[in-house]
Amino acid sequence: MDTFGLLLDGLAAALQPAMLAYALAGVTLGTLVGVLPGIGPALTVALLLPVTYGLDPAGSLIMFAGIYYGGMYGGSTTSILLNTPGESASIVTALEGNRMARAGRGGPALATAAIGSFVAGLLATLALAFLAPHIVRLALMFGPREYFALMVLAFVTVSATFGDSALKGVSSLFVGLALATVGIDQLTGQARLSFGVPQLLDGIEVTTLAVAMFAIGETLFVAAQAGRADDTVLAIRGSVRMTAEDWSRSWRPWLRGTAIGFPIGTMPAGGADVASFLSYAAERRASRHPEEFGKGAIEGVAGPEAANNAAAAGTLVPLLTLGLPTTATAAIMLAGFQQFGLQPGPLLFATSPGLVWSLIASLLVANFMLLVLNLPLVRVWVKLLEIPRPWLYAGILVFATLGTIGVNPSRTELTMLLAFGFMGYAMRLFGYPIAPVVVGLILGPMAEQQLRRALAISQGDPLTLVQSPIAATILALALLAVVVPLILRRRGRGRTLAALGGDED
Amino acid sequence: MTGGEAGGRRPDRAAFAIALVLAALGVLLITEAGRIPDKAGYAGIGSGGVLWLIGGGLVLLALGTAAAGLRGGFVEVPAQKAGPVLWIAGGIVAQIVLVFWAGFTIGAGALFACTAAGFGERRFHVSVPAGLALGFLVYAVFDQVLKLNLPAGLPERLVFGN
Numbered sequence: 001m002d003t004f005g006l007l008l009d010g011l012a013a014a015l016q017p018a019m020l021a022y023a024l025a026g027v028t029l030g031t032l033v034g035v036l037p038g039i040g041p042a043l044t045v046a047l048l049l050p051v052t053y054g055l056d057p058a059g060s061l062i063m064f065a066g067i068y069y070g071g072m073y074g075g076s077t078t079s080i081l082l083n084t085p086g087e088s089a090s091i092v093t094a095l096e097g098n099r100m101a102r103a104g105r106g107g108p109a110l111a112t113a114a115i116g117s118f119v120a121g122l123l124a125t126l127a128l129a130f131l132a133p134h135i136v137r138l139a140l141m142f143g144p145r146e147y148f149a150l151m152v153l154a155f156v157t158v159s160a161t162f163g164d165s166a167l168k169g170v171s172s173l174f175v176g177l178a179l180a181t182v183g184i185d186q187l188t189g190q191a192r193l194s195f196g197v198p199q200l201l202d203g204i205e206v207t208t209l210a211v212a213m214f215a216i217g218e219t220l221f222v223a224a225q226a227g228r229a230d231d232t233v234l235a236i237r238g239s240v241r242m243t244a245e246d247w248s249r250s251w252r253p254w255l256r257g258t259a260i261g262f263p264i265g266t267m268p269a270g271g272a273d274v275a276s277f278l279s280y281a282a283e284r285r286a287s288r289h290p291e292e293f294g295k296g297a298i299e300g301v302a303g304p305e306a307a308n309n310a311a312a313a314g315t316l317v318p319l320l321t322l323g324l325p326t327t328a329t330a331a332i333m334l335a336g337f338q339q340f341g342l343q344p345g346p347l348l349f350a351t352s353p354g355l356v357w358s359l360i361a362s363l364l365v366a367n368f369m370l371l372v373l374n375l376p377l378v379r380v381w382v383k384l385l386e387i388p389r390p391w392l393y394a395g396i397l398v399f400a401t402l403g404t405i406g407v408n409p410s411r412t413e414l415t416m417l418l419a420f421g422f423m424g425y426a427m428r429l430f431g432y433p434i435a436p437v438v439v440g441l442i443l444g445p446m447a448e449q450q451l452r453r454a455l456a457i458s459q460g461d462p463l464t465l466v467q468s469p470i471a472a473t474i475l476a477l478a479l480l481a482v483v484v485p486l487i488l489r490r491r492g493r494g495r496t497l498a499a500l501g502g503d504e505d
Numbered sequence: 506m507t508g509g510e511a512g513g514r515r516p517d518r519a520a521f522a523i524a525l526v527l528a529a530l531g532v533l534l535i536t537e538a539g540r541i542p543d544k545a546g547y548a549g550i551g552s553g554g555v556l557w558l559i560g561g562g563l564v565l566l567a568l569g570t571a572a573a574g575l576r577g578g579f580v581e582v583p584a585q586k587a588g589p590v591l592w593i594a595g596g597i598v599a600q601i602v603l604v605f606w607a608g609f610t611i612g613a614g615a616l617f618a619c620t621a622a623g624f625g626e627r628r629f630h631v632s633v634p635a636g637l638a639l640g641f642l643v644y645a646v647f648d649q650v651l652k653l654n655l656p657a658g659l660p661e662r663l664v665f666g667n
Contacts, residue, residue: 054652167573171527171566177559178530190552193537216597223589223623390626391635394617397593398639401600401616405609406653414601418594425590430519430580448555455550 007129010357014365019062023362026063027369030070034090035078035381039215039396041071042328042438046210049336050403057340058355062362064333065316069121069363071329072272072309073370076113077381080106080301081234090308091273092280096293096300101234103296108242112250112298113305114374115242120258120306121367124313127262128320129360132349135321139346142322144454145465149474150324151447156478157267158326159436166486168432176440179204186445187452199412206335206442208404210328212417213434215400217424219393224425250302253283257306264307265314265326272308272315272327279307313363320344320356323446328435331442519582520574524567531563592623608658609648613640 013019033044045064052060075090080097093113100109142150159169182193183203194200242250260282261275283303284293293300318324323345325331337344342352349356374381404417427434451465458464466472538556573579596619604612617636618629626632641660648655649665657665 051647051651051653165579167566167569167579171523171570174559174562174566175527175530178534178563181534181556181559185552188552190541192541192552192556193534216593219620220590220593223593224585224587225583388626390621390624390632393624394620394626394632394636395639397596397620398613398617398636398643401597401604401613402643402647402653402655405604406647406655409605409654409656411601411605414597414604418597418601421597422594429582429585430523451555452550460550 003130003133006353006357007361009354010359010361011364013058013354013358014062014362018056019059019358019362020365022056022059022063023066023366024369026066027070027073027366027373029063030067030072031074031370031373031381032070032384033067034071034074034076035384036387036392037078037082039218040075040329041068042210042332042435043214043218044071045329045332045336046207046214047399047403049207049332049339050407052336053339053407057342058358060340061333061336061355061359062366064336065359065363066366066369068312068315068329068333069309069366070370070373072121072305072312073114073117073374074381075308076117076301076305077110077374077378078385080109080113081382082385090276090305092276092304093301095280096297098234099294099296100298100301105296105298106234108246108298109296109301110378111242111375112246112302114371114378116250116254116257116302116306117309117374118367118371119254120261120310121313121370122364123255123258124262124265124310125360125363125367128313128317128363131266131317132321132356132360135317136346136349139322142346142470143468144450144457145468145471146474147322148447148450148454148465149471149478150322151443151450153474153478153481154324154326154439154443155436155447156481158439159433160482160485165431166482166489168430169436172427172432172434173436173440176437177444179209179437180441180444181448186449197412199408199410199416203445204416204441205408205413206332206438208408208413208417209420209441210332210438211400211403212420213424213427213437214328215396216417216421217428217434219397220421220425221428222389222393246298249289249298252286253279253299253303254306256282256286257303258310260303261307261310262314265311266317267314267326272311275307275311275314276304279303316360316363320348320359321346323348325439325442328438331435331439334442517574517577517579519580520570523580524570524574527563527570528567531560531567534560534563589623589625593620596620596623605656606658608661609644609655610637610640610660611658613637613643 014023029044029048030041033039033041044067048064048067052063076093076097079090079094080101097109097113100106155173159173160166180203182200184191184201191201257279260279261272264275264278265272280300280303283297283299284290287293287297287299289297289299315327315330318326319330319334323334323343325334334344342348342355401414401417404413424434427437454464455462466475534556538553538560541553570579596616599615599619600612603615614633614637617639618632621632621636622629644655644657644661647653648657648661
């Protein structure tokens, strides 16, 4: 069957009431966490993973993808009205969007963000549907050494390319890789670093680590900051309707944002935050009103918001076709697939086409739901910003312990949650990125397996890793992704890279 | 770890401490690699091989961090308040201690009230009941409706039976 037919089948499945309910739950939760500052989609998916053990696999995955999309929509609301980004991919939206809100144009800013997200989400999901089968065909030629090279590339781009220091990023990554070796070696059954503690034989749970570092670490860090001024929420004055001029100034940035965001998402080149920064820079150059930038230019909201949604869809390409997560949220979604005994990758398209295509189709449905949730209902979400911080963070921590108590009910596991929470706090305190630890923990064992398989095939000759043209090319790209930023930083361009460094999504 | 009041003024010490932690982790991995039997097989590297690689990498990163610490300005620590951190950590410890014998509701109530206190909400006659209500609601939804197994205590047994 061709892609179109498969997509239509998927759409039929996605329109069943149960799947619609999962999608609605996902986008609602996603918008909720996108709006609330301090919790992002990565944390939410991690929190919900344990809760969905008993639920339908396809439905749960649809819900997770809905959370990812919803987070990208909801983040813009917080950026525009509070000048505090709801999640890291909305940082640039705060630049222009908050200026617009202060000038009484908060309504059109919210509208262009929501419609731009919709346009980008729709186009990028279609691009995902039509691109995925081609990548799957390509991926069928991949052996262990190509997969190993891809994982090295993902490690490098997650840890070393962006952020203010490659040393810090790589240190985070190696801590994640070290944690990943705890437990039983999947190839020989040898117990490693378990010190006779039975809970450690299973390895360190991705959800425990992610929830601890994102929720508990973040809460500790926010609570410990001395003398922080509370931001005030700007009321939405007037209508959310856009004028004809707003429309004519918005549609090009939406399309440009999509064109920038989707490829960035598909490549292991950082996540949605990177895409939104690049789009902002592009809009600034292309605008006919450059003097308005910094004072509330609508293009500066339209482009980046489209870009971050397109990138979120793009991230699903390597995740679904290669099993390769390139952001923290994707890494945790991968853990979600594995929880249901599914391994994303080319084989998934052959073994569970129904699941894959209903997941992709439900993303189209989710986009329509999000448009409704974010335009007519935006005032409901704004109320959330008025929750006092003590209640908000206290609630987050109750949910943070819920997953661990429900699935691994032991004091050891809860103590690990606390310990990793402090680790996350310390890392934030010292300026170390969190995402590489999570990606290292989940990709580490996969990279190790591929490396050892590749070496076993070549009977221990390490040169095999660069003797296939595909693997050699990918490794060369990985090398470039380390060296080019090093040179840029040395030349004093590090500030741009530091600004691009995303933490969560 | 919290740095206290003096945290903001000694950036380089923090870098050395981080280097020490990275080095210790690296040495731990390398020691473990030497301890476990080597079943390298055809691949030439077995269970211990990757431990060597990661452990070695961590030691190199520790050296790099120490060198950056010598140059200074690598780690800048903003001033931290210890009180809120202790409140929140205390709340999690209370949850760990309470949840398995007093049940989810009571554990969650304690955690909620302590965390709120860490954020400056010290009206316990408001925060404790709010936390208990949230904990009970979560128990009702996740244990009863979504079939997650949460530990039950007296309040849960009273309402839902066994």
